[in-house]
Amino acid sequence: xxxxxxxxxxxxxxxxxxxxxxxxxxxxxxxxxxxxxxxxxxxxxxxxxxxxxxxxxxxxxxxxxxxxxxxxxxxxxxxxxxxxxxxxxxxxxxxxxxxxxxxxxxxxxxxxxxxxxxxxxxxxxxxxxxxxxxxxxxxxxxxxxxxxxxxxxxxxxxxxxxxxxxxxxxxxxxxxxxxxxxxxxxxxxxxxxxxxxxxxxxxxxxxxxxxxxxxxxxxxxxxxxxxxxxxxxxxxxxxxxxxxxxxxxxxxxxxxxxxxxxxxxxxxxxxxxxxxxxxxxxxxxxxxxxxxxxxxxxxxxxxxxxxxxxxxxxxxxxxxxxxxxxxxxxxxxxxxxxxxxxxxxxxxxxxxxxxxxxxxxxxxxxxxxxxxxxxxxxxxxxxxxxxxxxxxxxxxxxxxxxxxxxxxxxxxxxxxxxxxxxxxxxxx
Numbered sequence: 001x002x003x004x005x006x007x008x009x010x011x012x013x014x015x016x017x018x019x020x021x022x023x024x025x026x027x028x029x030x031x032x033x034x035x036x037x038x039x040x041x042x043x044x045x046x047x048x049x050x051x052x053x054x055x056x057x058x059x060x061x062x063x064x065x066x067x068x069x070x071x072x073x074x075x076x077x078x079x080x081x082x083x084x085x086x087x088x089x090x091x092x093x094x095x096x097x098x099x100x101x102x103x104x105x106x107x108x109x110x111x112x113x114x115x116x117x118x119x120x121x122x123x124x125x126x127x128x129x130x131x132x133x134x135x136x137x138x139x140x141x142x143x144x145x146x147x148x149x150x151x152x153x154x155x156x157x158x159x160x161x162x163x164x165x166x167x168x169x170x171x172x173x174x175x176x177x178x179x180x181x182x183x184x185x186x187x188x189x190x191x192x193x194x195x196x197x198x199x200x201x202x203x204x205x206x207x208x209x210x211x212x213x214x215x216x217x218x219x220x221x222x223x224x225x226x227x228x229x230x231x232x233x234x235x236x237x238x239x240x241x242x243x244x245x246x247x248x249x250x251x252x253x254x255x256x257x258x259x260x261x262x263x264x265x266x267x268x269x270x271x272x273x274x275x276x277x278x279x280x281x282x283x284x285x286x287x288x289x290x291x292x293x294x295x296x297x298x299x300x301x302x303x304x305x306x307x308x309x310x311x312x313x314x315x316x317x318x319x320x321x322x323x324x325x326x327x328x329x330x331x332x333x334x335x336x337x338x339x340x341x342x343x344x345x346x347x348x349x350x351x352x353x354x355x356x357x358x359x360x361x362x363x364x365x366x367x368x369x370x371x372x373x374x375x376x377x378x379x380x381x382x383x384x385x386x387x388x389x390x391x392x393x394x395x396x397x398x399x400x401x402x403x404x405x406x407x408x409x410x411x412x413x414x415x416x417x418x419x420x421x422x423x424x425x426x427x428x
Contacts, residue, residue, distance in 0.1 A: 008245050012302035014050065015293065016226075016252045017043045018286050019317075020071075021052035021091060023258035025064045026285065027321075030267050033067045035320060037074050039255070042313055044080050047305040050087045050250070053111065056097035061273060063266045069104050076109035087112045089155065093129055098143050102150040113189055115155035116143060120174040123166035124195070127278050128159060128261075133174075137181060144186050155189035156182045162207055163198025165279045172207045176214055179224065190224040191252070194239065196260070196279045197232025201242040204229070208246035216247070228252040229287050230260065231326075232279065236287035237295055244301070251296070251303075254286035255310070256317045256325040288327035290314040294334050307334065315360070333361020341369040344377045 020036045036054075043051055053075055059066035072090070080086050090111040092098050101114045119125035122132040129136065140154075147154045161175045179190055192211065194204070208227070215224055227243035227250065229236040240251060261284065262273035293303045293310055314330040342351055342365055351365075 005245075006300070009299060009301055010244065010249060012304060013244065013248075013296065014250050015048060015289070015303050015305050016050040016052065016089070016250055017048050017289060018052050018252055018254040018259060019043075019256070019289075021055055021065075021089075022260075022286055023254035023256065025055065025062060025262045026258060026260040027064060028263055028265055028267075030064060030066075031320070033071050033074070036067075036071055039313065039317075040075055041078055042309070043305075044078060044086055045306075046309040046313070049085065049304075050089060052089045052091070054090050056090060056092040056100040056114070057094075058096070062262050063269075063272060064263070068100070069109075072104055072111065073107070073109045089113050089115060091115050091117065091157070092143075093117060095139060095142050095146070098146040101152065102146050105150040105152060110150065111152050113153040113155045114143075114147060115157040115189070115191060116140075117157045117159050117193075118178060119159040119164070119195075120178060121160045121164040121167050121170045124160045124164045124278075127166060128195075128274055133178065140182070140185055140187075153189055154187050155191055156187050157191040157193060159193050159195040160198070161192040162194040162203055163196075165196045165198065169198075169203075172210050175207075175211070179211075179215065183218075183222070188222045190222065191226045191228055192224070193228040194230055194236075196284050197230035197236065199229060199239050200235055201238040204239040205242040205246045208243045208248055212247035223250070226250045226252060230284055231257055231287045232281065232284045237291060240287065240292055240296075241299075244296075251292065252286070253289040253292045255289045255314050255327075256321070257285040257288040257291075257327055258317075258325070259286040260284035285326070288314075288329075290327040290329045294329045298335060331360045333365065336366060339369040339374055340365060341367050341373055344369060344374070 019039055024031045024036065040051055040053065054068040054071050055062055055065040056068050057065055068090070072088070075081055075088060078086075081088065088111050090101060090113070092101055092114050093116055097116075098114060101111050104110060116136075117129060118131075118133060118136045119128055120133075125132055125136070131139075140156075144154055156178065158175050158178055160170050161172070163169050175192060182190065192207075199207075208225075211224060215222065219225075225248045227240050227248035229239040229243070231237075240248075244251075260282075261277060261279060264270060264273045264276050266272060290311055293305060293307050296303050297307055311330055311333065314325070314327055318325050318330070342348065
């Protein structure tokens, strides 16, 4: 029996960029304020409506955010932010961090929400925030009081929802209990996180489905359908698909696959952050924005950001770090949507890359090949060159037997195939 996966997918999702908070906190060098501001501005120009800006943690423990107030102040000078088109999300783990956020609000550059990170598992909680769940919950009323008095919201970011690097799998009941207690306290924003890349697609689907079944009745009042996955074992993209199928509609990712545990060494100074690594390896960054937006777009989901610009920003970020980063699509680009000219002829040495420097999908690689060009290259072969949109629509209508379903036509402007083969439709 064929499963209608396409029918289970949403038409659109909302992207949230993590780079300047979660992404940069794992960096071994301090990233200049001007660099962070530039990326935030560029992300806004690309269409982002939610952006993580900074963390109000003590600079001793998180030197990457020692410019928190200065950065937030300068972000507020951007016109789209002044016009209320962008939600600025920040983080803070202590009462003092919330007081700093309040002071920024009083000076005219408030965060729209401040998240604190509470772990669903206490061994990780002691390593990450030096508190158990019960110890943390005692402090939350103060966070809410400060936020309410200064006009911003509180977000409960729940770490290790899907598993802990310190204890293994974590029961979903731990997360449900934290969310219920948060609701009782007055919290209306929740961010369930796969903090160190412990999840797998099956667990992701089951856990997110459980949260949607439990809290979906509050959709008009709360935000919780958030997908936040780190990529320690190559499963993050599959986890996003599983979470979206289960009902997630806010997708948190970082350019460059950056992020993870706050760095233990910054600018060659050791002994800071949350201590030495508590994960199996240093490969623990957030899922790559570049790869996620391309994947979702190819699946027919509107990510509501300029994907080409996102890939450009990913390439700029590699120059900022002065090294290649992990995302694929900054190099491979987006899948083509029509025959292209450069790779059809044989023995074309023009595009052979320098040794070991790889290549990237530069704009000229997307130059459409004309029908005449194709005919010349395939001279002597039977070739059909046409549009299959009508045929696909007719087939879908017949197969659905009158049952309404969302139609996805091939993204190719033109699809070609050889007459000798059976008709192959190249649906993405």
